[in-house]
Amino acid sequence: MENVFDYEDIQLIPSKCIVSSRSECDTSVSLGKHTFNLPVVPANMQTIVDESLARKLAENNYFYVMHRFEPEKRLDFVREMKKAGLISSISVGIKDEEYDFLDTLKKENMVPDYMTIDIAHGHSDAVLNMLRYIKKELPETFVIAGNVGTPEAVRELENAGADATKVGIGPGKVCITKMKTGFGTGGWQLAAVRWCSKAATKPVIADGGIRTHGDIAKSIRFGASMVMVGSLFAGHEESPGDTKEVDGTLYKEYFGSASEFQKGEKKNVEGKKIVVEHKGNIKDTLTEMEQDLQSAISYAGGRDIEGLRHVDYVIVKNSIFNGDRI
Ligand SMILES: NC(=O)C1=CN([C@@H]2O[C@H](COP(=O)(O)OP(=O)(O)OC[C@H]3O[C@@H](n4cnc5c(N)ncnc54)[C@H](OP(=O)(O)O)[C@@H]3O)[C@@H](O)[C@H]2O)C=CC1
Ligand SMILES: Nc1nc2c(ncn2[C@@H]2O[C@H](COP(=O)(O)O)[C@@H](O)[C@H]2O)c(=O)[nH]1
Numbered sequence: 001m002e003n004v005f006d007y008e009d010i011q012l013i014p015s016k017c018i019v020s021s022r023s024e025c026d027t028s029v030s031l032g033k034h035t036f037n038l039p040v041v042p043a044n045m046q047t048i049v050d051e052s053l054a055r056k057l058a059e060n061n062y063f064y065v066m067h068r069f070e071p072e073k074r075l076d077f078v079r080e081m082k083k084a085g086l087i088s089s090i091s092v093g094i095k096d097e098e099y100d101f102l103d104t105l106k107k108e109n110m111v112p113d114y115m116t117i118d119i120a121h122g123h124s125d126a127v128l129n130m131l132r133y134i135k136k137e138l139p140e141t142f143v144i145a146g147n148v149g150t151p152e153a154v155r156e157l158e159n160a161g162a163d164a165t166k167v168g169i170g171p172g173k174v175c176i177t178k179m180k181t182g183f184g185t186g187g188w189q190l191a192a193v194r195w196c197s198k199a200a201t202k203p204v205i206a207d208g209g210i211r212t213h214g215d216i217a218k219s220i221r222f223g224a225s226m227v228m229v230g231s232l233f234a235g236h237e238e239s240p241g242d243t244k245e246v247d248g249t250l251y252k253e254y255f256g257s258a259s260e261f262q263k264g265e266k267k268n269v270e271g272k273k274i275v276v277e278h279k280g281n282i283k284d285t286l287t288e289m290e291q292d293l294q295s296a297i298s299y300a301g302g303r304d305i306e307g308l309r310h311v312d313y314v315i316v317k318n319s320i321f322n323g324d325r326i
Helices: 053-059 073-081 097-106 127-139 151-159 179-182 191-201 214-223 282-299
Strands: 010-012 029-031 034-036 041-044 087-094 115-116 142-148 165-167 206-209 224-228 245-247 248-253 273-277 313-315
Touching: 010 214, 034 191, 073 087, 087 097, 097 127, 097 191, 115 127, 127 142, 127 151, 142 151, 142 206, 151 165, 151 191, 165 191, 191 206, 191 214, 214 224, 214 282
Parallel strands: 041 224, 087 115, 115 142, 142 165, 165 206, 206 224
Antiparallel strands: 010 313, 029 034, 245 248, 248 273
């Protein structure tokens, strides 16, 4: 593939503004039957989301995907969310016991609104089989399948029934797949999003590598309908995970779902653990993200997310930060 680039290599070019205030710009996005405030979803990782934060996000009309690392809690979680009239959105793997879990969901009439098949290498028969099984047994569920990094994979997942695909293998902050295996979209994630989106007929979720709020607008420009974000959501008051104080500064942990820490063993480790400085309340970050995206839409000369899709851009290789750091 020619012409690869990543988020830091791209600058979007402004078009004439058509709003009189950034607050007029609408950042909402539809996915399946629901419309959410932002085209952003916190990563389905154990140090990013838990039941309590998922509920808070749903109550405030943000999309969420609950992780799959405490599998026994999922049925009750779906039940509670349904009882509260909130959207239910969970993750599944592909092992045999997951098929039993799907049968239980069906038997108990607890069909989640959204299900994400969460596997490192989503272009596999195991994922295709799981996808077909969900579509057959729980056809009302909106299924997000991933993760993948090629147009072939997107097409194959869509043909098997995926309602959306998730793109990103190895660009994550706590990911070490690129070093351990030599594979992935790390370093060219934005180009991979474009490549995959061109083949997609359904929404693409760009997953991993988002380092600034401007990267959200860039993902949309290059074809994503939504972005999944881990590190930018790590370290908040509501984030699960231990808080530590070092020399008077508070930190919270953020670990990879394929880290030794998550797996409890040193087998096929493709993730690491880091600490991030405590960032305060997640509500403030969501508000800032919304304002920054409203501003991006206004620079695009639009009024809503669609306005970002066709703006011009330049490739300025590795130079947009000009030595600056956020
Ligand atoms: N987006 C990304 O870049 C990555 C994300 N992750 C995250 O880490 C978590 C754990 O992922 P994962 O290891 O898939 O989940 P699991 O450990 O639950 O593995 C699921 C199944 O898929 C098999 N499997 C996993 N990777 C491969 C592969 N490369 N080739 C063949 N079979 C494979 C596993 O078998 P076996 O273990 O025996 O091979 C296992 O049976 C997930 O949340 C995932 O999203 C992990 C790596 C990359
Ligand atoms: N290769 C790995 N990728 C992982 C692991 N755990 C999670 N992830 C992926 O990272 C994104 C979040 O990326 P960020 O840049 O926003 O922090 C997440 O959604 C997963 O797709 C892992 O252990 N290894």
